[in-house]
Structures are given as structure tokens and as C-alpha cells.
Amino acid sequence: MSQTINYVVQPGGTVRGTVRVPGDKSISHRSIMFGSLAEGVTEVEGFLEGADALATLQAFRDMGVSIEGPKDGKVTIHGVGLHGLRKPSKALDMGNSGTSMRLLAGIIAGQNFDAELIGDVSLSKRPMNRVVNPLREMGVEVEAAEGGRPPLKINGGVTPTAIEYEMPMASAQVKSCVLLAGLYANGETRVLEPAPTRDHTERMLRGFGYSVKREGDVISLVGGGKLTATKIEVPSDISSATFFMVAAAITPDSDVTLTHVGINPTRVGVINILRLMGANLTLDNEREVGGEPVADIRIQYAPLKGITIPEDQVPLAIDEFPALFIAAACAEGVTTLTGAEELRVKESDRIQAMADGLHILGVDAQPTPDGIVIKGGEMGGGAVETHHDHRIAMAFSIAGLRATGAITVQDATNVRTSFPNFIQLANKLGIRIEEQIS
Numbered sequence: 043m044s045q046t047i048n049y050v051v052q053p054g055g056t057v058r059g060t061v062r063v064p065g066d067k068s069i070s071h072r073s074i075m076f077g078s079l080a081e082g083v084t085e086v087e088g089f090l091e092g093a094d095a096l097a098t099l100q101a102f103r104d105m106g107v108s109i110e111g112p113k114d115g116k117v118t119i120h121g122v123g124l125h126g127l128r129k130p131s132k133a134l135d136m137g138n139s140g141t142s143m144r145l146l147a148g149i150i151a152g153q154n155f156d157a158e159l160i161g162d163v164s165l166s167k168r169p170m171n172r173v174v175n176p177l178r179e180m181g182v183e184v185e186a187a188e189g190g191r192p193p194l195k196i197n198g199g200v201t202p203t204a205i206e207y208e209m210p211m212a213s214a215q216v217k218s219c220v221l222l223a224g225l226y227a228n229g230e231t232r233v234l235e236p237a238p239t240r241d242h243t244e245r246m247l248r249g250f251g252y253s254v255k256r257e258g259d260v261i262s263l264v265g266g267g268k269l270t271a272t273k274i275e276v277p278s279d280i281s282s283a284t285f286f287m288v289a290a291a292i293t294p295d296s297d298v299t300l301t302h303v304g305i306n307p308t309r310v311g312v313i314n315i316l317r318l319m320g321a322n323l324t325l326d327n328e329r330e331v332g333g334e335p336v337a338d339i340r341i342q343y344a345p346l347k348g349i350t351i352p353e354d355q356v357p358l359a360i361d362e363f364p365a366l367f368i369a370a371a372c373a374e375g376v377t378t379l380t381g382a383e384e385l386r387v388k389e390s391d392r393i394q395a396m397a398d399g400l401h402i403l404g405v406d407a408q409p410t411p412d413g414i415v416i417k418g419g420e421m422g423g424g425a426v427e428t429h430h431d432h433r434i435a436m437a438f439s440i441a442g443l444r445a446t447g448a449i450t451v452q453d454a455t456n457v458r459t460s461f462p463n464f465i466q467l468a469n470k471l472g473i474r475i476e477e478q479i480s
């Protein structure tokens with residue numbers, strides 16, 4: 043058995059200081075994918091050396107791409123062009139990463155070889171029909187295991203048909219999968235979004251010289267073009283920064299600055315929601331880096347109040363809800379979330395996992411089919427389960443700041459998937475977490 047890491051979080055403390063959290067996970071995945079499919083050498087800086095992005099990197103090595111690094115966030119990718127990937131000699135292991143599996147499925151759909159995509163226990167439970175269905179509509183032969191779960195077997199050798207696809211859910215992974223298969227189709231592939239989702243694929247494809255159009259809620263591209271190598275600077279991940287934003291927002295006397303954070307408008311739901319709750323949050327030094335807006339985010343303690351979270355913010359804050367639920371537990375009054383059923387199919391069922399953990403800490407949290415109702419109040423200590431989910435683990439780690447007893451976070455091993463130096467930065471800011479290895 044591989045080792046399990048638990049966290050023991052001491053109650054109380056304040057958070058103060060300036061840190062730069064690691065690179066954006068979504069952008070890191072795409073830098074490897076598009077750099078591999080481009081013609082020429084792509085240099086990446088600020089790459090996230092977390093297990094998810096490394097799974098993507100390994101998959102492209104397994105398909106014959108020469109990639110140097112990562113070393114101190116630098117990666118050099120010797121692109122092979124859209125048609126230069128080679129058949130891998132074994133199944134491609136996506137680990138814990140939904141983004142890797144769903145985006146890779148779109149890319150493999152355009153190859154002239156077959157490949158199998160596998161994942162860990164958590165990924166193997168996640169729904170894949172959301173990508174299998176549109177790929178089949180494009181004429182691609184894809185097989186999933188029972189219930190539309192991984193592994194996925196994709197047969198190459200068929201040119202995908204360009205389609206217009208109306209997504210049943212607001213998902214950047216599904217949008218990206220269809221657009222990436224569309225790179226290989228004859229004609230125009232069109233994706234309709236029910237609500238705006240993160241647009242890193244569109245921005246980065248343009249950065250590689252590929253034309254992607256957006257008209258209203260339709261994103262489209264024409265297959266048969268090429269990607270030209272470029273330089274990529276990955277901003278810090280707002281999803282990782284969120285844990286420290288919430289930490290400062292809930293803890294009296296706190297003052298934290300997070301530098302170089304990506305503030306793409308499709309990712310800033312957490313800033314909007316925290317401000318609605320009364321957080322004291324300012325953006326400084328706003329600038330653009332490699333096609334993505336970034337800023338330094340300063341957050342100082344101010345008392346939070348419960349709110350009804352506007353549904354249009356849900357896709358813009360989708361990975362931030364575990365941390366936001368901790369903010370809600372520390373706010374005055376009731377916070378209500380609706381329209382967020384997607385949270386039930388992430389690395390864990392994040393609504394249930396958070397409700398269960400909050401109950402253990404004595405917080406009144408009522409899960410609903412598509413959200414949760416949380417009543418702010420006192421929080422005690424206790425042992426909470428993460429269901430192997432990195433964001434549940436980090437959310438309960440910051441809860442310690444307001445808890446009256448120690449919190450044991452049972453199984454924080456997967457924190458390495460998105461935020462490998464979480465403990466070091468958390469301790470630097472004043473959150474007292476110790477690792478316990480079993």
C-alpha cells in the first residue's frame with residue numbers, strides 16, 4: 043500500500059504575509075497539450091509541478107513527444123505537429139485528473155492509432171459520457187466502462203465529423219474536448235455553452251496562432267489548420283489562491299497578499315462571491331501575461347455575512363466552493379447555494395463531503411440536490427474525511443483558523459495533485475498544519 047498523508051491542524055492563529063501560489067492547473071495542462079501538437083519548440087514558465095499536470099506531461103511523453111523538465115517551473119516541449127503523435131505502448135494513466143482524461147479524449151479522437159485512458163479510484167468513478175456522447179456524434183469510436191465511467195478506449199483512424207454541439211452542462215472540459223477533436227475535422231466545429239465557462243483553451247489556441255471564434259454563446263473553429271510554437275507564462279492558480287483568500291477573510295487581524303494570480307473573467311467567481319459576503323479584497327498591479335490577465339490580490343479580515351450565491355457565478359467559481367463553504371460557516375447568517383449539481387461529480391461529491399465534514403465540526407449545513415444551505419456559527423474540532431479530494435482537504439485545513447479544537451484531515455495525500463507546496467505556504471502565512479504519515 044502506498045502511504046497516506048493526514049493533516050493535523052491546530053486551532054486558532056492569524057494569517058499574514060505575501061506568497062505566490064503555484065501555476066494554474068488548467069493552463070499548465072493545456073500548455074503541454076498544445077505545445078506537443080504545435081510545430082516548433084514551446085517554452086513554458088510557471089508550470090504547475092503537481093501530479094495532475096504531470097500526468098498530462100507523461101501521457102505526451104508516452105506518445106513520443108520529447109519534453110525537457112519540469113525544472114523550477116520551466117518546461118521545453120519539442121512539438122510534433124497535429125499529426126506527429128505516436129501510438130503509446132501502454133494505457134495512458136491520467137491519475138486523479140478529469141481535465142487530462144476529457145481533453146486527451148478529444149485529441150486522441152483525431153489520431154490514426156487506438157489508445158486507452160485510465161485513472162485512479164476517484165477518476166474511475168467520474169462521468170465520461172459527457173465527452174463520449176459528442177465524440178460519437180463526431181463519428182469517433184469510443185468505449186467507456188459500465189455507466190459511462192473510465193477507462194475510455196478510443197479507436198483512431200476515423201476523421202472526426204464537424205458538428206454543432208449544444209452542451210447539456212456548463213463544462214470547460216467538454217467544450218475543450220469537442221474543440222480539440224474539431225482541430226482534426228473537416229469543416230467548422232461549433233460548441234454552444236449554456237453559461238460561460240473558463241476559456242483557457244480558446245485563448246491559448248489563439249496564442250498558438252489558431253483562429254477560434256466566439257459569437258454570443260457559440261465557440262467555433264475550423265479543422266485542418268496548424269499550431270505554431272510559442273512562449274507561455276503560466277499565472278498563479280486562483281483556485282489555489284482561494285484557500286488563503288478565505289483564510290484571511292475568516293480570521294480576525296489577517297492581511298495576506300497573493301501575487302501574480304490569474305484573474306481571467308471566467309475564473310473570478312470567488313472574488314465576486316467573497317465581496318458580496320463583505321470581504322475586504324483589493325486587486326493591485328493588474329496586467330496581462332501571455333494572453334491572461336493577472337493581479338496581486340490583497341485580502342484583509344472583515345466580518346462576513348451569509349448570502350444567496352448568484353447562480354451565474356457558479357461556473358466561474360466551480361472549484362472554489364469547498365473553500366467558500368468554510369467562509370459561509372464563519373459568516374453571520376445563512377448562505378444558500380443552488381444550481382451547482384456539477385459539484386457532485388468532481389473528485390468527490392463535494393456537496394456531501396463538505397456537509398459531512400461541517401457536521402462533524404458542529405456546523406449546521408444542509409445539502410440539497412444542487413447545492414447547500416449553511417448557517418454560520420461556532421466551529422469545533424474533529425476528524426474529517428476528504429474522500430481523496432485535494433480541495434476538501436485544503437478547505438478543512440483553513441477551517442482550523444476558526445475552530446475551537448484541532449482538526450484532523452484524513453487523507454490529504456491528493457493535495458499534491460494541484461498544490462504540492464500547500465503546507466509550506468500555509469505554515470509561512472501562520473496556519474499551523476503538520477503532516478502525519480501512515
Ligand SMILES: O=C(O)C1=C[C@@H](OP(=O)(O)O)[C@@H](O)[C@H](O)C1
Nearest residue numbers: 068141212213214215216360361
Ligand atoms: O477545463 C478545465 O481545466 C477545468 C474545468 C472544470 O471542470 P468542468 O469542465 O467539469 O466544469 C474544473 O472543475 C476543472 O478543475 C478544470
Ligand SMILES: C=C(OP(=O)(O)O)C(=O)O
Nearest residue numbers: 138139140141142361388
Ligand atoms: C475538478 C478538478 O479537477 P479535474 O476535473 O481536472 O480532476 C479540480 O481541480 O477541482
